[in-house]
Amino acid sequence: MATIKLEGMDEYVKKLTALGANVEGSIKRAVYPAAGMVIEEIKRNCPEDSGDLKRSMALVKYQNDDGYIYTQVVFDGYDHKGVPNALKANVLESGSSTRKKQPFIRPAVNRVKLAAELMIANEFEKICEEKMNQ
Amino acid sequence: MDELVTALNATELKFAHFGWSKAPKGDYGVYAEDGANDLVAGNVHSERVVEGTIDYFTRDASMAAKATIEAALNGVPVAWRLNSIQFENDTGYIHLEWVFQVQG
Numbered sequence: 682m683a684t685i686k687l688e689g690m691d692e693y694v695k696k697l698t699a700l701g702a703n704v705e706g707s708i709k710r711a712v713y714p715a716a717g718m719v720i721e722e723i724k725r726n727c728p729e730d731s732g733d734l735k736r737s738m739a740l741v742k743y744q745n746d747d748g749y750i751y752t753q754v755v756f757d758g759y760d761h762k763g764v765p766n767a768l769k770a771n772v773l774e775s776g777s778s779t780r781k782k783q784p785f786i787r788p789a790v791n792r793v794k795l796a797a798e799l800m801i802a803n804e805f806e807k808i809c810e811e812k813m814n815q
Numbered sequence: 816m817d818e819l820v821t822a823l824n825a826t827e828l829k830f831a832h833f834g835w836s837k838a839p840k841g842d843y844g845v846y847a848e849d850g851a852n853d854l855v856a857g858n859v860h861s862e863r864v865v866e867g868t869i870d871y872f873t874r875d876a877s878m879a880a881k882a883t884i885e886a887a888l889n890g891v892p893v894a895w896r897l898n899s900i901q902f903e904n905d906t907g908y909i910h911l912e913w914v915f916q917v918q919g
């Protein structure tokens with residue numbers, strides 16, 4: 682009867698267990714650069730030129746919604762005229778009966794969506810490799 | 816895109832492409848393409864998809880036009896979703912916005 686002897690199995694299982702124990706942290710690390718790419722594309726597409734709106738864009742703390750890990754782009758604070766940046770972004774994105782819309786968020790997200798997904802997958806793979814080789 | 820335009824124009828609602836030079840009195844709509852959302856497979860754009868929005872401004876609180884527009888959208892090969900309903904305090908308009916995707 683043939684027998685197979687595996688060396689280092691305990692070590693391998695230990696590493697896999699450690700990887701699984703902090704999978705949320707690894708996913709957050711993987712999402713971070715992709716989120717940066719998305720926010721940069723939205724900024725690039727932003728039609729407003731005073732700079733207030735671009736400066737107001739930020740990523741919120743990562744959320745874990747029942748295993749769905751994500752962050753959000755927010756428009757924080759007020760512009761130099763005291764207008765809430767979130768309101769200004771909404772008026773630009775959706776328009777109104779008195780202002781023509783200039784959608785800049787959705788088209789920007791569409792443009793980089795695929796690249797961002799690939800970046801998350803690559804980053805996650807890199808992180809897993811790093812941890813398994815430690 | 817042609818089928819979408821025909822379907823919108825077949826309703827009795829007023830629509831313009833990209834905008835009105837002068838907004839008409841009463842309720843009206845605008846449709847506009849604003850980008851792509853192609854399906855990419857095997858390093859090629861295997862399905863070309865045009866994305867855009869339809870906006871309708873109405874002062875009718877029952878929003879009867881909503882059902883009319885959605886019935887028109889359902890009659891043509893268009894993927895769509897109602898993106899927002901907003902009320903404009905200063906004009907009294909209810910602003911309905913749909914996002915659509917159409918092969919093209």
